[in-house]
Amino acid sequence: MQLEQAAGESGWPLEILEDPARQGKRLDSVAEFMDFLRCGKHSDGEMYILTEGISKLKLETSLPETLHQACLTKQSTVEALLNTLDRGDPWAGELFWWPPGETKREEVCGVDLCNKLLRYRPFAETCYVAEMRRSKRALHGQSLEMTDTLTLTDVKDLASFRLPFWDRGHGFLGSAGAGICLHVDQAWWSNVAKNFFGNKLVALWGPGTRVLDTCGGELFRKPLCERHLAALAECRRVALLRPGDVACFTGGLPHTTLVLGSALNLTFYESFLNWNCDNLDLLLSGLQRRVDQAWWQNNMEPKFVETVLGDIVRVAGDFIEDSEDHEKFVSLLRTRPLTAARLVQAGIQERLRPGTAKRRCLR
Numbered sequence: 001m002q003l004e005q006a007a008g009e010s011g012w013p014l015e016i017l018e019d020p021a022r023q024g025k026r027l028d029s030v031a032e033f034m035d036f037l038r039c040g041k042h043s044d045g046e047m048y049i050l051t052e053g054i055s056k057l058k059l060e061t062s063l064p065e066t067l068h069q070a071c072l073t074k075q076s077t078v079e080a081l082l083n084t085l086d087r088g089d090p091w092a093g094e095l096f097w098w099p100p101g102e103t104k105r106e107e108v109c110g111v112d113l114c115n116k117l118l119r120y121r122p123f124a125e126t127c128y129v130a131e132m133r134r135s136k137r138a139l140h141g142q143s144l145e146m147t148d149t150l151t152l153t154d155v156k157d158l159a160s161f162r163l164p165f166w167d168r169g170h171g172f173l174g175s176a177g178a179g180i181c182l183h184v185d186q187a188w189w190s191n192v193a194k195n196f197f198g199n200k201l202v203a204l205w206g207p208g209t210r211v212l213d214t215c216g217g218e219l220f221r222k223p224l225c226e227r228h229l230a231a232l233a234e235c236r237r238v239a240l241l242r243p244g245d246v247a248c249f250t251g252g253l254p255h256t257t258l259v260l261g262s263a264l265n266l267t268f269y270e271s272f273l274n275w276n277c278d279n280l281d282l283l284l285s286g287l288q289r290r291v292d293q294a295w296w297q298n299n300m301e302p303k304f305v306e307t308v309l310g311d312i313v314r315v316a317g318d319f320i321e322d323s324e325d326h327e328k329f330v331s332l333l334r335t336r337p338l339t340a341a342r343l344v345q346a347g348i349q350e351r352l353r354p355g356t357a358k359r360r361c362l363r
């Protein structure tokens with residue numbers, strides 16, 4: 001898809017989509033992209049895109065075969081998934097839809113994804129399936145981790161380095177006019193977006209933006225109102241993800257997406273924290289937010305915070321790289337007052353005491 005067509009279908013101004021100063025940085029090199037994942041600064045709103053990343057990273061066969069086929073052959077999100085779901089292996093996921101002319105989403109209630117899709121089937125409104133995953137965690141084939149991901153291999157398996165936190169993540173499926181409403185993630189970590197099929201616009205705002213106050217929880221779809229146009233005029237990065245692209249940007253800054261074109265769009269996200277202290281600082285500041293805010297800016301529940309911090313502390317404390325960056329990372333983790341208190345609560349602070357970590361070289 002060309003940018004002219006994307007502008008026409010979305011209502012996002014062509015001059016913004018084409019603006020060289022706002023382009024996500026397109027790369028051809030896997031090594032450069034992996035370097036951005038491993039230690040790049042994401043907290044300032046940078047976005048990198050690996051063109052044809054799915055094939056370059058050899059992820060073409062990482063989807064369940066039924067889902068892969070259904071995305072290529074079915075016209076609608078509901079039919080594609082109903083065709084895919086196996087009743088013996090239930091999947092979970094949120095099912096959102098938008099009443100005509102509305103930018104705020106409604107949700108189909110329930111737990112079982114198949115049941116929600118069956119109830120939604122008679123309706124013709126645009127819908128989006130978010131956070132698609134297995135209902136129960138299972139042993140991962142390659143790593144022997146317990147995970148609810150649906151993908152068979154991830155960028156995580158291909159990386160030659162270890163990161164403080166790396167979740168295999170979830171999938172998003174929708175057709176033209178669906179997408180994720182403007183939000184920041186519940187945890188301000190980084191994301192790697194694997195755009196398997198279809199076209200999707202992504203906009204990302206920079207630090208200090210007030211865009212959540214004016215447009216939080218809204219989908220930027222045609223016809224765009226003045227508020228949305230004004231918001232887009234201030235975005236830091238914008239990208240049209242085409243089939244096979246892989247992108248990396250933080251979920252700790254406001255972002256929104258919109259599916260375009262006639263094909264179904266399927267994107268899987270992995271979430272991670274790398275060794276860059278600015279990204280750790282962003283994640284830790286996000287953990288200080290309240291937990292009673294609207295969904296588009298809410299913090300994660302304390303029990304999840306403890307799991308995430310626990311993972312970070314375990315990796316950062318046990319796996320020592322002899323580098324200044326790593327020293328700084330551990331020291332920031334140890335000394336941030338609020339984090340330190342939560343580490344004590346979770347009973348894991350002693351893992352970060354100087355001198356207790358095993359000294360082991362990463363490379």
Ligand SMILES: O=C(O)CCC(=O)C(=O)O
Nearest residue numbers: 172179180185251257267
């Ligand atoms: O719609 C998408 O691809 C983005 C999903 C997303 O930002 C999220 O779930 O946090």
Ligand SMILES: [Fe+2]
Nearest residue numbers: 184185251255
């Ligand atoms: Fe997000």
